[in-house]
Amino acid sequence: MTMTRSPLLFLHGVGGGHHAWERQLPYFAGLGYPSHAWDQPGYGESPLVEPYDLGQVSAALKCLVDALGGEPVVLVGHSMGGLVAQEVYVRHPEIVKALVLTFTSPAFAGGDSEFTKQFIAARIDPLDQGQRMLDIARRLMPTMKGSVSDPDGLALAEKIMSGVRPETYRKAVRLLTTFDRRKELGAIRVPALLVAGSDDLTAPPKVMEKMAQKIPGAEYVMLEGCGHLGPMDQPDAFNVALLDFLSRHHL
Numbered sequence: 001m002t003m004t005r006s007p008l009l010f011l012h013g014v015g016g017g018h019h020a021w022e023r024q025l026p027y028f029a030g031l032g033y034p035s036h037a038w039d040q041p042g043y044g045e046s047p048l049v050e051p052y053d054l055g056q057v058s059a060a061l062k063c064l065v066d067a068l069g070g071e072p073v074v075l076v077g078h079s080m081g082g083l084v085a086q087e088v089y090v091r092h093p094e095i096v097k098a099l100v101l102t103f104t105s106p107a108f109a110g111g112d113s114e115f116t117k118q119f120i121a122a123r124i125d126p127l128d129q130g131q132r133m134l135d136i137a138r139r140l141m142p143t144m145k146g147s148v149s150d151p152d153g154l155a156l157a158e159k160i161m162s163g164v165r166p167e168t169y170r171k172a173v174r175l176l177t178t179f180d181r182r183k184e185l186g187a188i189r190v191p192a193l194l195v196a197g198s199d200d201l202t203a204p205p206k207v208m209e210k211m212a213q214k215i216p217g218a219e220y221v222m223l224e225g226c227g228h229l230g231p232m233d234q235p236d237a238f239n240v241a242l243l244d245f246l247s248r249h250h251l
Helices: 025-030 054-067 080-091 114-128 133-145 151-162 166-176 182-187 207-212 235-248
Strands: 008-009 035-039 073-078 096-100 192-197 219-222
Touching: 008 054, 008 080, 008 235, 025 235, 054 080, 054 133, 054 151, 073 080, 080 096, 080 166, 080 182, 096 235, 114 133, 114 166, 182 207, 192 207, 207 219, 219 235
Parallel strands: 008 035, 008 073, 073 096, 096 192, 192 219
Antiparallel strands: none
């Protein structure tokens, strides 16, 4: 009897879009997994939502799952996508079959912290100074690759980020700083895989390992030499880790 594969829904990072998953979608679709990658509101052809907050973004994702047939999905979130995946699980747990949280964290140092101010300034000030998204991508993305990095992945990351609309980028950067689901980690009741990169300075492996320890039954994988670009940095290693998780849990 042929096993029915669980649908996979891939969620991109702040400088991303559905094209960030070009090395995952055909691979998993070829193995029989219904595979989809969304454009978060404001990305690609997806319209903005107002207010641009975690509630509205989560509702938009639920609408997408409903449009795909309503079957619970495996959420695979990279960076900001990992935050969105956690938020959706808290708000709409009935649509989540498993969580794969990659190169991400359980909270952002929000509020008026110095880190938050520096984070926003580093990403938005260049726009205020007249730089293009292409300029920001060329400066920022190389700092996020790891020591063992697919050069095509960096080129893809720069291309995708350069196409993000400035208005969307501003809203998404600020959205990140409102996220905090640390208290809900212990209430996660679906299979969970956390994937970190040894060279990731944005979501350090120590942070992700500690996060995994707080989720009941969660699994943790660290990719050596991988940076924050994650599935674009080391697509083959990433795919192996994800497939192993899906197979062992009969997803």
